[in-house]
Every structure is written in C-alpha cells, then in structure tokens.
Amino acid sequence: MKTAGGFGRGPAGNRSAAHGAGRPCCRRGGGGGLGAFVEPAALAALLAKPAHGYDLRKEISLITDGQVEVDAGGLYRVLRRLEDEGFVTSAWAEGGTGPQRRDYQLTAEGRELAQDWITRLRERERLSRILADALSAQTEEPDGRNG
Amino acid sequence: MKTAGGFGRGPAGNRSAAHGAGRPCCRRGGGGGLGAFVEPAALAALLAKPAHGYDLRKEISLITDGQVEVDAGGLYRVLRRLEDEGFVTSAWAEGGTGPQRRDYQLTAEGRELAQDWITRLRERERLSRILADALSAQTEEPDGRNG
C-alpha cells in the first residue's frame, strides 16, 4: 500500500543495511505495519464488478478515492490464492486485443469472506483508535495542548 | 493480540497443516492480520509510567480497558529491540523479592517515536474505515438492509 509519508525509524537509523548496489536502499514492508490490505481491497473491487487483474487494481484506487494503491504483483498473488481457496473463480478472456487477460469474479464463499473482512476491518479501526487514544492521553501537556 | 473472535478461512479450511503432534493445530498469526500492536502498546504503557516488563503487560491491559493483551514473549522482544534502537533504557532493579526485574523507561527519542505511532495509528484507523466502507457499500441490498 502506498500511503502518504514514510515511517522511518530513528535514532539508530533504518535497521536494514544498504544494498550492495550502493544506492539509497528501499525497505521491504511486511503486513505488520498497517495490516493486511490487499485481500480486502481485492474483494471490494470484485464486489463492485468482476474484472481482470489490471482493471481491479484501478478499481481499488477508484472506490477508495485514490487512498489505496496496491502492488500489482501482490494483487495477482492474492487473486491466485483466493482462487485456490475457493473464494474467486477466473478464466482467460476470449478475443480482445493486447496481452491475454484473466477475468475474475467472486464465489458465494467469496461474498461471505468479504463480510468477514468488514468485521475485521471495523475491529482494526476500533483497536487503532483505542491505541492512538491511549498514546494521546499520555502525551497531553498540562495546559491541554497536544504534542 | 488476543481480540474477540478468530478469523478462520473457508471454504478450503485453514491452510496450515496440523502439527505432527496429532492435536488440533494452532496457527501463527503474523502482523499482517490487524497490524503491528505490541510496539505502540508498549510505548503507551511506558508513557503512563516507567515499569518492568511484567508490569507493562498489565498496564497495557489497564489503559486499553482489557481490549489489548500482548504476548509476553513478544513484549520482551520489542522492549529489547527498542533499547537497541535507542528509544528505551533499562536496568536491573536492585533489591526486592522474587525473580530479578528489569525496569524500563522511555528516552526522549522514545517519546518522539510514540508521537509517530499516534500518526500511524490514526492513518490505520482511517484506511480501515475507508476499506470497510468500500466493502459495505458493495454489499448493501437494494432495500437498504445490510448483510
């Protein structure tokens, strides 16, 4: 997910060493940061309309007003896994021009999984608020000004 | 984090195979689920008051009204890493009875990191809401009933 602003770690600097290429190193993310997003985003896009992978990525950006951008590689990986698990079906599209497309759509189980994700996301929202509030409460200054 | 309710995956069942022990297998979580929680929770507890590890775990439960329970092993690991990175200092406590205690407290940089986490958690809260709303919008039934 490409959200605004990084989350560098100081003061000891980023823990990952620079790559051998000698350029400023990038850093792998891991879902631990903001939590899993690609799967629910994919489900939301598929609920809107069945589509091929590349289009789904654009649909995700559309239905979240540009707030969520998913990694193409990760999206295809998630779609494959969802199909393996029975939440999605896909087939190569006939005709058309350009590179071969694979059309995806949700199964009934996929719609149920989407419901599960609503619950999970509301829970994540709630716990994020609880923790942010706990942190904020401890950093209030005596005169009420916040840091 | 031990939150209410699991998040099993169907219909193909859990992907992890049962352990060789032949008992119902547990499953490792990974931060991808709800996102990182142990570090901000530890920082919130330390902002409330410097304390030893075991007490911090209880403080976390206290300041989140029992909503957040962190794994003890993970908490000690995070405390050590935060110390390695300069956000926390610790020292063995003198005197007292029972097992040896290690007292932790935040550094100035640790307080800054706590500020960073407020920002990050608000962002997570916001994005969780956006995604949950996107999913909910697609599952509304024509007569307005929600699934």
Add this chain to the structure above:
DNA sequence: ACCAACTATATGTTATTAACATATAGTTGT
C-alpha cells in the same frame, strides 16, 4: 513439606503479509 499459581525474563519457531525487484509479452501513439 509439597505443590500450584503467580511473578519475571527470555529464546525458538511458524506463519502472515507487504514492498521492492524483475521478467515476459502485446498494443498504441508519437
């Protein structure tokens, strides 16, 4: 005196997930 429960710290391991990187290949527009 014995033992369960609590206190207290710590490492090993498995699993989930995102991000960065790179690859191949077919159109389209300049």
Add this chain to the structure above:
DNA sequence: ACAACTATATGTTAATAACATATAGTTGGT
C-alpha cells in the same frame, strides 16, 4: 523505432504476531 501503457507473474527481503517452551524465585493453600 521506441516509450508508455496494458497485462500477468515469480523471486526475494523484511516486518510482525502467535504459539511454544524454558528457567527461576516467591507466595499461599493444603
């Protein structure tokens, strides 16, 4: 002819939680 877009896909690194297990010192109940 070539850059940019379209479209799919795998390799790899890194972040993080959860489960498991270990060691060791009190305390309280029987």
